[in-house]
Each structure stands twice: as structure tokens, then as C-alpha cells.
Amino acid sequence: MNISFYVLSESKAQDFLGFICQLTQTALNKSSQSVLILVEDETLLSTLDEALWAQEATSFIPHQRLLGAHTEGVDPDITDTHTTLAPVLLGSHMPADFRGIILNTTVQPVTSVMAAATNAQPTRVLELIKPDPNSVQEGRHKYKVYQQLGYELTHFKV
Template identity: 30%
Template sequence: MAHARFYLLDSIGDDNLLPFVCQQVSDAFRQGRRVLIMASDKNQAEAIDELLWQLPAQAFVPHNLTGEGPPSGCPVEVSWPAASQGKPWPLLINLSQQVPSVAQRAQQVIDFVPQDDSARALARERYKQYRQFGIALHTEQATLTAND
């Protein structure tokens, strides 16, 4: 059964979302997992790409934007709704306001509950949609760890 984890951003604030995402990606890569990050748009995807390049050397994550990189792909791909995502990914990190179609084929989904009321309402709708897909749902507070 697929699982989805919603992280509440109350304790770290909406401004720390992208660093938190990079932390999650780095942890998943260290566990040998392949990850698709679904950004809200191409600008956010490029911002995530840049943040991943800025990780310390010991936390390096091989990644690329959709449509770039080697033909066989990288363990981590950063995409956005208008880009093509054909293959299923074991782990989907969703930053878009909608549930991407690839979510139904993921083994695990990470999504977020922002502090902003209108964004929080959209998160509730995504939560309901994941539940309709039969995905087991969990919620926890997001916490940032210090870089070594």
C-alpha cells in the first residue's frame, strides 16, 4: 500500500519549505531511493535545482531538471506540472497545488501543509484526493536539522 506523509510547516515556517525539501531529498537519496520533486512551476523547480547544487559536498545529490541530464536519468528529478513525467517514481515530493497524476503510481508521497490559509485549504483537498486513491496518510511537524 502506498503511503503519504503531510508535513505541517507551522514549526519551520513557509519560508523554510525549500530547504526542508532539500533535506528530505538528501535523506532519501542516502537511503538509495529515487525521487521525483514536483515543483509548483518551472521557476520553483529551478530554485530547488539551485539549492540542491548548494548542498555541502558530503550531502551531494545527483539530480536534474526534467528534460535535462543523462538519457538514463538521475536518481532525483525536479519537475513541474507543465513538464512531461512518464515513468513512475518510488518517492514523489509534491510542491504543486494539485495532486500530480504520477502520485497514483508512487510508493510514497511527501506533501506539505503551509501556514497560509488559502494554501492550507488546497492541502486539505490534496489530502482528500490521496485518501480517495487508497493511499495511507500520516501527518507530522516539519523540523529542519543542522547541516554537518
């Protein structure tokens, strides 16, 4: 699995929602895979949900919000996320059998979330690191965890 760390500049961190929308659109444009945006903060989740709906018609990002262990309006036992769900999922957990790209905004490495998701096999993880001391420390922890697991690591300053 490839893990990409995006180290945000002050200006990108100030427009955190805009950067998430931009990165999500880029991931969708470059891949045919679903994107799961992991968010543990309910306020950020609601704000991001609104921001994705508010994109311009030419860059609208269709998405679906995950609720608890179930997906809104979808049988939770369905395993093919590529044909059943929206191309972008928002939530605090990973659906079982998820295969795709994860944009992680949580403080934990994705491997912590994967333990609860039966048969989940993400292909790529995008980690966002804000320029504040807490986010940098969390990013270092995640980097060490992924490094110990032998994942391919890259980083970008944006």
C-alpha cells in the same frame, strides 16, 4: 501507496528551500529509490535547482531537471529511471514508468499528474503544507482525494 503530509511550522516555511533539500536528502538516505520533486512554479524550480547544486560537498544532491515531456540529455523513451537518470528529478510532470518517491510542491494531488504518466507507479508521496490559509485548504483537498482512493495517510508537524 503511502502519502505523508508534512505540516510546516512558520520557521520551516520561511526556509522552504532548505526544508525541501533536507527532506530530499532524508528520502535518499532511507531508500534506494529515485525522488521526483514536482514543481509547477518556474521561479521555485530554478531556485530549487540552484539550491540542490549549492549543497555542501558532504550533502550534495545530484539531480536532473526535466524539460517538458523530455528529460535533458536523456532519450525520453528510456523507461528505467533508476539506472539512467539522476537519483533526484525536478520538473512539472511525471516521467512515464516512474517508480519512486514524489515530493509534491504543486497545488494538485499527485493523482492528477499520474494520469498523464503512462505506467507510473510511485511508491510514496510527500506533501508539503505551509502554514498559510491557501496551502492549508489545498492540503485538505489533497487529503480528501487520497482518502477517497484508499491510500495510507500519515502526517507530521515539523
